[in-house]
Amino acid sequence: MNARSDRFTPLQRGLHWLMAAMILAMLFIGVGMVSTVSPRYWQLVSIHKPLGISLLLLVLIRLWQRWRHGAPPLPEDLPWWQRAAALASHVALYALMLAMPLIGWAMLSAAGYPIVLYGPLRLPPVLPQDAGLYTLLHRAHAALAYLLFLVILLHLGAALFHALIRRDGVLQSMAPWIRRPAA
Amino acid sequence: MPRSPTTMAAIRRLQPGRLTVIGTVLAVVAGSFAYAGGWLSPDRISPERVVNALSARGGNPVGHRRNHSKGICFTGQFEANGAGAGLSTASVLAAGRYPVTGRFAIATGDPAAPDASGRVRSMAIRIAAPNGQEWRSGMNNIPVFPVATVEAFYEQVLAARALPATGKPDPEALRAFAARHPEAAAFNQWARTAPWTTSFAEESYNSLNAFRFIDAAGLRRSVRWSMRATLPQAASSQEALARLGPDALEQDLETRLQAGPLRWHLVVTIAGPDDPTEDATRAWPADREQVDVGTLIVERAQDEATGPCRDINYDPLVLPTGIEPSADPILLARSPAYANSFTRREAEQGRAATGMAKPGDRS
Numbered sequence: 315m316n317a318r319s320d321r322f323t324p325l326q327r328g329l330h331w332l333m334a335a336m337i338l339a340m341l342f343i344g345v346g347m348v349s350t351v352s353p354r355y356w357q358l359v360s361i362h363k364p365l366g367i368s369l370l371l372l373v374l375i376r377l378w379q380r381w382r383h384g385a386p387p388l389p390e391d392l393p394w395w396q397r398a399a400a401l402a403s404h405v406a407l408y409a410l411m412l413a414m415p416l417i418g419w420a421m422l423s424a425a426g427y428p429i430v431l432y433g434p435l436r437l438p439p440v441l442p443q444d445a446g447l448y449t450l451l452h453r454a455h456a457a458l459a460y461l462l463f464l465v466i467l468l469h470l471g472a473a474l475f476h477a478l479i480r481r482d483g484v485l486q487s488m489a490p491w492i493r494r495p496a497a
Numbered sequence: 498m499p500r501s502p503t504t505m506a507a508i509r510r511l512q513p514g515r516l517t518v519i520g521t522v523l524a525v526v527a528g529s530f531a532y533a534g535g536w537l538s539p540d541r542i543s544p545e546r547v548v549n550a551l552s553a554r555g556g557n558p559v560g561h562r563r564n565h566s567k568g569i570c571f572t573g574q575f576e577a578n579g580a581g582a583g584l585s586t587a588s589v590l591a592a593g594r595y596p597v598t599g600r601f602a603i604a605t606g607d608p609a610a611p612d613a614s615g616r617v618r619s620m621a622i623r624i625a626a627p628n629g630q631e632w633r634s635g636m637n638n639i640p641v642f643p644v645a646t647v648e649a650f651y652e653q654v655l656a657a658r659a660l661p662a663t664g665k666p667d668p669e670a671l672r673a674f675a676a677r678h679p680e681a682a683a684f685n686q687w688a689r690t691a692p693w694t695t696s697f698a699e700e701s702y703n704s705l706n707a708f709r710f711i712d713a714a715g716l717r718r719s720v721r722w723s724m725r726a727t728l729p730q731a732a733s734s735q736e737a738l739a740r741l742g743p744d745a746l747e748q749d750l751e752t753r754l755q756a757g758p759l760r761w762h763l764v765v766t767i768a769g770p771d772d773p774t775e776d777a778t779r780a781w782p783a784d785r786e787q788v789d790v791g792t793l794i795v796e797r798a799q800d801e802a803t804g805p806c807r808d809i810n811y812d813p814l815v816l817p818t819g820i821e822p823s824a825d826p827i828l829l830a831r832s833p834a835y836a837n838s839f840t841r842r843e844a845e846q847g848r849a850a851t852g853m854a855k856p857g858d859r860s
Contacts, residue, residue: 342533349535349543351647351830356814356822359832425839426809428631434818436629445808445843452840463530471523478515 320386321487329376330488336369337411341463348456363418364431370415377408389482400472403465410462417458421451542651544837547830550651551838554666555659556607560845563838565619565635567610568602569747570804573758573795575624581765581790584718585710587819588626590790597793598623600806601697601750604637611743613735616688618746620702620724620761621811622793630817633809635831636702636724642777643684647830653678680778692732695741696749698759699730706813706828707774709821710765719768719823721781724761724793750798761793774823810839 322330340362347358388397422429423439424447430436441447476484477492486494528537535541551563558566579592589595599622603615621635644650656674657666675681694700702724709717738745753759767786773779801807814822814832822828 342530345530345534347833349533349541349545351542351544351547351833353824353826353829355833356829425843427812428629428815434630438629443808445846449840449844449846452843467523467527470526471519474519474522478518479512 320483321490322386323379323383326376326379326383327488327490329372329379333369333372333376333411336365336372337462337466340365340369340414341459341466344459360430363422363429366415366418367431367437369411370419373408373411373415377412380408386487389480389484392482396472399468403468403472406461406465407469410458410465414455414458414462417451417455421448421455424448424451542647544833547647547651547654547834548837548841550654550658551606551834553658554606554654555664556605556609558606558608560842561608562602562842564606565602565604565621566606566608567612567615568600568619568801568806569750570799570801570806571597571599571601571750571754571795572797572799572805573597573599573793575622575763575791575793577791578789580788581710581763584712584720584765584767584788584790585819586713587632587710587817588628588630589624589632589817590819595624595626597625597795598805598809599793599795600801600809600811601746603746609743611739612741612746613693613739613743618697618700618702620697620700621806621809622724623809623811623815626817631815632817632820633811633813633815634704634722635811635813636704636722638700638702639684639705640687640703641683641780642705642827643681644678644827645680645776645778646826649678649680650827650830653681680776683778683780692730693735693738694730695733695738695745696728696731696753697746698750698753699726699728701725701761704813705777706825706831707768707777707823708816708828709823711819711821717821719772719774720765721768722763722765725764727760727762747798754795754798759795761795763790763793764788765790775825777825777827808843810835812836812839 321327343358343362343365347355347362350358388400392400419429419437420441423441424444426439426443428436429439473485473488476482477486481494483494486492531537535543548563552558556566562568573596575589575595575597577590577592577595579590581587581590582592584590599620602619602621603610603612604617604619605615607614618638619635620638622633624632626632644653653674656670658670659665660667675685704722707719707721710720711717742748750759765788766781767788768774768781769785772781772785799805812832812835813828816822
């Protein structure tokens with residue numbers, strides 16, 4: 315196995331860790347802002363929208379990089395069900411990363427809110443104002459946010475399982491600076 | 498019973514210490530998320546709790562705004578005279594005409610309340626600029642807000658909850674609230690002594706909360722604004738309004754608009770250096786600089802059920818570039834509370850009449 319194939323590219327790794335921090339921040343901001351009437355609400359919501367749209371741009375670059383460079387192969391001795399879980403959770407992660415900002419944008423459009431990013435920067439509405447669409451999208455945005463958080467927990471648990479229990483180098487494909495512990 | 502060597506080997510292979518590390522990491526992340534979402538702080542005043550309390554003041558607000566529940570839509574124009582352009586870069590303050598979708602309402606939790614039951618009246622507006630920027634504002638015909646903090650507001654709403662037996666608030670709870678909140682004295686004084694009118698058109702409506710206007714040089718000025726009536730106020734009484742019927746204010750508006758448009762002047766008051774900008778219970782001195790920035794021309798009224806204002810959330814934090822919120826906690830709490838009310842009523846559209854939903858339902 316050569317050095318290239320057992321690691322993600324530097325750009326892929328950079329995008330992964332940047333987006334990991336941004337997505338966790340988004341989820342915590344999102345769940346915090348809908349549960350508070352404190353003055354923090356305004357700051358949180360003002361961060362949530364531009365951060366979400368930035369993530370939309372980043373996930374497009376990331377999907378393109380994944381399509382171009384693929385991913386290092388999983389260890390050959392990995393049981394079939396773990397292999398399937400890895401595939402399913404990664405499909406879910408990419409789908410949710412793409413869907414969440416699009417649903418947020420569409421939801422604000424259907425509510426008739428101006429979509430303010432920063433200063434005078436605004437996005438055009440992508441849907442007409444409609445109570446039914448807004449309701450559907452609002453529920454989807456909330457439900458999928460919880461789902462995304464759960465998949466991220468699973469992803470984190472699996473990464474630690476590879477790093478600490480199996481010690482098979484899967485974590486090192488994304489975090490090559492972490493020393494692989496002796497078995 | 499001693500464990501066999503094979504069992505011990507199996508346990509070692511599972512590496513309980515390392516599994517504990519993984520479990521701990523996941524529990525810390527999940528726990529922090531639960532903390533951020535307020536699940537570990539049941540005393541946190543969430544938008545959900547505020548709107549639940551607002552929904553329990555009598556009547557059935559399902560499908561309607563949870564506060565200022567009874568209203569009527571209007572459309573018209575805002576004619577900016579350009580005088581505001583020196584104070585703020587907001588596009589709707591540059592000289593010109595901009596379309597307005599608005600709403601008059603009475604402050605009640607019951608969309609079927611008689612007009613004479615609403616001591617406080619409101620005007621909400623959305624002014625749209627051609628560049629997609631909007632200015633939304635919800636204003637009231639009161640000189641000051643009764644409370645300065647969200648906690649006090651929540652307490653006030655709880656005190657105003659309708660008792661199941663009488664359908665009215667507990668007078669004892671209202672008295673207890675008044676005793677604990679001397680800051681409401683100015684509002685109470687107004688409520689006792691200000692004349693009642695029989696028309697939305699004879700009232701002036703105030704932003705109450707402070708905002709900041711930012712001019713082209715980046716200078717920020719604290720401001721409040723008012724929609725000043727151009728019609729004289731004919732002092733009437735609550736009893737006289739009650740005799741005119743439960744929907745007298747809406748009928749009056751429609752009658753007046755058949756004769757021609759109604760006008761208000763948008764007047765911006767600039768704060769002095771020591772004026773309170775984070776406390777809507779305190780008025781600013783009357784001699785502060787005031788700038789008339791334009792005229793609101795109300796042209797047509799529409800029933801709310803089918804009108805253009807029904808699905809607009811008049812969130813006072815929907816502001817154009819050039820206007821910013823102040824740090825007034827009441828202002829900053831209005832946005833999440835309005836959003837919660839909006840999300841509920843949008844979900845309830847079409848099922849309000851079927852009895853499927855109850856005011857306290859989550860959506």
